[in-house]
Amino acid sequence: MEFFSNFVDQFWPQTRNGLTLGSIYAMIALGYTMVYGVLQLINFAHSEVFMVSTFTTLFAYRDWFNVVAPASGVGLLVLLMGGLIPAMIFSAVLAVLIERFAYRPLRKRGAPRLSFLISAIGASFFIQYLFVLMDGQHSLIFFDLPNIAGPSPQTVPTVMETSTVFTVFDTPFSNKRVIVILAAALMLFVLDRFVRQTKMGRGIRAVAQDAEAASMMGVDINRVIVVTFAVGGLMAGAAGFLYILVLGVPAFWFIGFLPGIKAFTAAVLGGIGNIRGAMVGGLLLGLVEAYSVPLFGAEWTDVTAFVVLVLVLLFRPTGIMGEEVGS
Amino acid sequence: MAEETPVKQDRTPSDDEAGRPARKQTWQRRWRERKADLREKRITQTVRLRTTISKDLQPVTGPLAKLRAKIEEHRKWTHPLIGFLLIAVAALLPYLDDWMDLPLWVSRVTSGSALARFALFALFALGLNVVVGFAGLLDLGDVAFWALGAYTAGIATGAHSFTQARISGTEEGAEPVFAMWMWGILLLALAVAVVAGVILGSPTLRLRGDYLAIVTLGFGEIIRITANNLDGITGGPRGVRNIPHPRIEAGGINVEWGTLLDVKYYWLLLTLVALWVIAIRLLDHSRIGRAWVAIREDEVAAAAMGVPIVKMKLAAFAIGACTAGVGGVVYAEQVGFISPPTFNVVQSILILSMVVIGGMGSIPGAIVGAAIVVLLPEMFRGLEDYRFFVFGLAIVLMMIFRPQGVLPSKRRKAELLGESQGEQLYDASHAGS
Numbered sequence: 197m198e199f200f201s202n203f204v205d206q207f208w209p210q211t212r213n214g215l216t217l218g219s220i221y222a223m224i225a226l227g228y229t230m231v232y233g234v235l236q237l238i239n240f241a242h243s244e245v246f247m248v249s250t251f252t253t254l255f256a257y258r259d260w261f262n263v264v265a266p267a268s269g270v271g272l273l274v275l276l277m278g279g280l281i282p283a284m285i286f287s288a289v290l291a292v293l294i295e296r297f298a299y300r301p302l303r304k305r306g307a308p309r310l311s312f313l314i315s316a317i318g319a320s321f322f323i324q325y326l327f328v329l330m331d332g333q334h335s336l337i338f339f340d341l342p343n344i345a346g347p348s349p350q351t352v353p354t355v356m357e358t359s360t361v362f363t364v365f366d367t368p369f370s371n372k373r374v375i376v377i378l379a380a381a382l383m384l385f386v387l388d389r390f391v392r393q394t395k396m397g398r399g400i401r402a403v404a405q406d407a408e409a410a411s412m413m414g415v416d417i418n419r420v421i422v423v424t425f426a427v428g429g430l431m432a433g434a435a436g437f438l439y440i441l442v443l444g445v446p447a448f449w450f451i452g453f454l455p456g457i458k459a460f461t462a463a464v465l466g467g468i469g470n471i472r473g474a475m476v477g478g479l480l481l482g483l484v485e486a487y488s489v490p491l492f493g494a495e496w497t498d499v500t501a502f503v504v505l506v507l508v509l510l511f512r513p514t515g516i517m518g519e520e521v522g523s
Numbered sequence: 524m525a526e527e528t529p530v531k532q533d534r535t536p537s538d539d540e541a542g543r544p545a546r547k548q549t550w551q552r553r554w555r556e557r558k559a560d561l562r563e564k565r566i567t568q569t570v571r572l573r574t575t576i577s578k579d580l581q582p583v584t585g586p587l588a589k590l591r592a593k594i595e596e597h598r599k600w601t602h603p604l605i606g607f608l609l610i611a612v613a614a615l616l617p618y619l620d621d622w623m624d625l626p627l628w629v630s631r632v633t634s635g636s637a638l639a640r641f642a643l644f645a646l647f648a649l650g651l652n653v654v655v656g657f658a659g660l661l662d663l664g665d666v667a668f669w670a671l672g673a674y675t676a677g678i679a680t681g682a683h684s685f686t687q688a689r690i691s692g693t694e695e696g697a698e699p700v701f702a703m704w705m706w707g708i709l710l711l712a713l714a715v716a717v718v719a720g721v722i723l724g725s726p727t728l729r730l731r732g733d734y735l736a737i738v739t740l741g742f743g744e745i746i747r748i749t750a751n752n753l754d755g756i757t758g759g760p761r762g763v764r765n766i767p768h769p770r771i772e773a774g775g776i777n778v779e780w781g782t783l784l785d786v787k788y789y790w791l792l793l794t795l796v797a798l799w800v801i802a803i804r805l806l807d808h809s810r811i812g813r814a815w816v817a818i819r820e821d822e823v824a825a826a827a828m829g830v831p832i833v834k835m836k837l838a839a840f841a842i843g844a845c846t847a848g849v850g851g852v853v854y855a856e857q858v859g860f861i862s863p864p865t866f867n868v869v870q871s872i873l874i875l876s877m878v879v880i881g882g883m884g885s886i887p888g889a890i891v892g893a894a895i896v897v898l899l900p901e902m903f904r905g906l907e908d909y910r911f912f913v914f915g916l917a918i919v920l921m922m923i924f925r926p927q928g929v930l931p932s933k934r935r936k937a938e939l940l941g942e943s944q945g946e947q948l949y950d951a952s953h954a955g956s
Contacts, residue, residue: 237733238733238736238737240736240737240740297919298919298922301923302922302923306568307922307926308659309732309733310655310659310661310732310883311922311926312922313661313732313733313736314655314661314875314879314918314922315918315919315922315923317661317663317736317872317875317918318876318879318915318916318917318918318919318921318922319915319919320915321872321876321911321914321915321918322912322915322916322918322919323915324911324915325911325912325915326912328908328911328912329908329909329912334908334909411557412553412554412557414549414553453744453868454744457737457740457741457744460737461741464734495748495751495752496752498744498745498748499745499748499749502741502742502744502745505737505738505741506723506726506727506738509726509727509730509734509738510726513730513734
C-alpha cells in the first residue's frame with residue numbers, strides 16, 4: 197500500500213494545506229450560500245467576483261504601489277491593506293452591479309427560474325471576456341479598454357518574503373498561511389456576528405425564511421438583496437486576495453472557475469443557504485482536496501472535489517448542517 | 524369598516540399622524556396595500572398571458588395569413604415539402620459561390636467548411652434545445668458528451684493505439700484504422716453518451732434544477748481533465764491523431780470523405796440535422812413532449828397527474844447527451860485529431876447561447892441561433908476577438924428583453940413572457956415601496 201504510507205507521511209502538511217485552501221473556499225462559499233438564502237438562486241457569476249479581486253490586487257501592486265521587491269514591517273502592512281481593501285471593494289461593487297443588471301430586471305418581471313440561471317451564466321461569460329479584451333489593444337465603441345488583464349496569465353508582484361512562523365508536528369507554518377487562516381477566521385467571525393446580531397443581519401435572515409412575510413413586516417427586500425450581494429462580494433474579494441497571496445498564482449481571467457465550482461460544492465456540502473454550514477463545508481472540502489493529493493495524485497484533486505459534490509447530492513442533498521438559513 | 528363603530532374611527536390613519544405611536548396600524552395598512560397590489564398584479568398577468576395566446580387565435584386576414592392557414596390545413600404534405608425544399612436549398616449553398624459573384628463576406632459563410640461547422644453546431648444546439656428548451660433543465664456541460672463521442676471515435680477506430688504506436692516507434696505492423704466501422708461507431712458513441720448522461724443525470728435530476736446546472740458545468744471540466752490525465756486511454760495532452768475519415772463501401776457504391784474541407788461533411792451533418800429535426804418534432808408532439816410541457820409549467824401538478832418527472836427529465840437529458848455524442852464522432856472524423864483543450868467550458872456556453880438567442884423550445888430557433896453564433900463571426904472576421912464578449916452580453920440582454928428568442932415557439936413565448944406558475948422567484952419590486 198504505497199499510496200497509503202504516502203498519505204500517512206504527508207498527513208500533517210496536507211492538513212495544513214487543506215485548512216488554508218479550505219478557509220478560502222469557505223469565504224467564497226458564503227457568497228453562494230447567502231445569495232441562495234435570499235433569492236433561492238445560484239449566482240453563477242460569483243466566480244467572476246472572485247476573479248476581479250485577483251486583478252484588483254495585481255493592479256494595486258503593479259500600478260499603484262509599483263511593488264518591485266518584497267517589503268517588511270510597516271511597509272508590508274500598508275501593502276497588505278492596500279491590496280486587500282481595494283480587492284474587497286471592487287468585488288463588492290461588481291457583485292452589486294451583477295445583481296442590478298443581470299438579476300433585478302428579471303426579478304421585476306417575475307421571470308421563470310431558468311432565466312435567472314441563464315442570465316447569470318451569460319453575465320459570467322461576459323465579464324470573463326471583458327477581462328480578456330482588457331489587454332490595451334482593444335476598444336469598445338467609445339473608449340479604449342485599459343491594459344489590465346488580457347488573455348494570458350499576469351504575474352502578481354510578490355509583496356512578502358515567505359518565512360516559517362512556527363512548526364507543529366514537524367510541519368512548518370509559513371507567515372502567509374498564518375495570515376490567510378487568521379484573516380479568514382476573523383472575517384468569518386465578523387460575518388457571523390453581522391448576520392446574527394445586527395438589524396440588517398436580521399433582515400437577511402427574515403428574507404431567507406419568508407420573503408413575503410418579511411416585506412410585510414417592513415423589511416426592504418431590495419436593500420437586503422443588495423447588501424447580501426455586497427457582503428458576498430466583500431468575502432469573495434478578500435478570498436481572491438488571500439488566494440493570490442498564499443499560492444502566488446498569476447491573475448487570470450479564468451481563475452475564478454474552479455474555485456467557484458469548489459466553493460459551490462462546499463456550500464452544498466455544508467447545506468446550501470446555511471451560513472455556518474458553508475464555513476464548515478469549505479474547510480472540509482479543502483481538507484478532502486488536500487488529502488487527495490497523496491492518495492490519488494495532484495492531477496486528480498479537481499476531480500475529487502467534483503466527485504464529492506455528486507456524492508453529497510446523491511446521499512445527503514441537504515448537506516451536513518441542513519439547509520435552513522433563518523436559524 | 525371604519526364608519527361602523529366610533530371606537531375604530533378614532534384609529535384612522537389621520538389620527539396616527541398626530542403623533543401617537545401606531546405600529547399596529549402601519550403594518551395592517553401595509554398588509555392591505557400589499558394584498559391589493561398582489562390582486563392587481565395577478566389581473567395584469569392574466570390579461571397579458573391571454574393577449575399573448577389570443578394573438579395566435581386571431582381571425583385570418585391578408586393574403587399571407589391565408590396562405591399560412593392553407594399550409595397549416597394541409598400540413599400532412601405541405602410540411603414535408605417545405606422541409607425538403609429547405610434541405611435542398613441548404614445542401615446547394617456551397618455551390619452558390621460558383622454560380623454567381625458573391626461579395627467576400629457572403630462567400631466566407633457559404634464555404635463548405637464554414638457551413639459544416641454551422642451544421643455541427645446546429646446539431647448540438649438541437650440537442651441542447653431539448654434539454655433546456657423542452658424540459659427546462661439547464662445543462663452547461665454539453666461539451667462533455669461531445670468529448671465522449673469524439674474520444675469514442677478516436678479509441679474505437681484504433682486511431683489511438685496507432686498514435687501510441689507511432690509515438691513509441693513501433694508502427695510497423697500496427698494497423699492504422701478501421702474506416703468502415705465509422706457508422707457502427709456512430710451508434711456506439713450514441714450509446715456511450717446516453718449511458719454517461721443517465722449516470723450523471725439520475726442522481727442530480729431528482730434534486731433542484733439549479734444543481735443540474737452546476738453539476739454539468741463541473742462535469743464538462745472533469746471530462747476534459749480526465750482526458751488530459753489518462754494518458755494510456757486517451758493519449759493525454761497529446762491527443763489522438765489519424766482518426767479515419769468515414770467511407771461507404773457497399774456493392775458498387777464507394778463514397779469516401781476526404782479532408783477537413785470536404786463539402787461532403789456538410790452534407791453528412793445536414794442529413795443528421797434533418798434526421799434530428801424530424802425526430803425531435805415527433806417527440807415534441809408525442810406523450811413525452813406533452814409531459815415536458817407539463818413539467819416546465821408546473822412540476823408539482825405534473826407529478827400529481829402521474830407524469831413520471833425524473834424519467835421524463837432523464838429522457839430529455841439523454842437525448843441532449845446522445846446528440847452531442849453523435850456530433851462528437853463526426854467532428855473527430857472530420858478534423859482527424861482530437862485533444863483535451865478543444866473541449867473546454869466555452870463551447871458549452873456557446874451552444875447554450877445559440878439556444879437562447881434562437882429561442883428556447885423552438886426547433887427553427889436552435890438552427891437560426893447556431894447560424895448567428897457560428898456564421899456572424901465568420902462574416903466580421905476583424906471583430907473575432909469580441910465574439911465571446913458579445914455573446915455573453917447577448918445572453919443577458921436576451922433574458923432581460925426578449926426571453927423567447929429570435930424565432931420563438933408560440934407555447935414557450937407565452938410561458939416566458941407571462942409568469943409560469945411553477946418554479947419562480949418571488950417578485951421583490953413591491954417591497955419597501
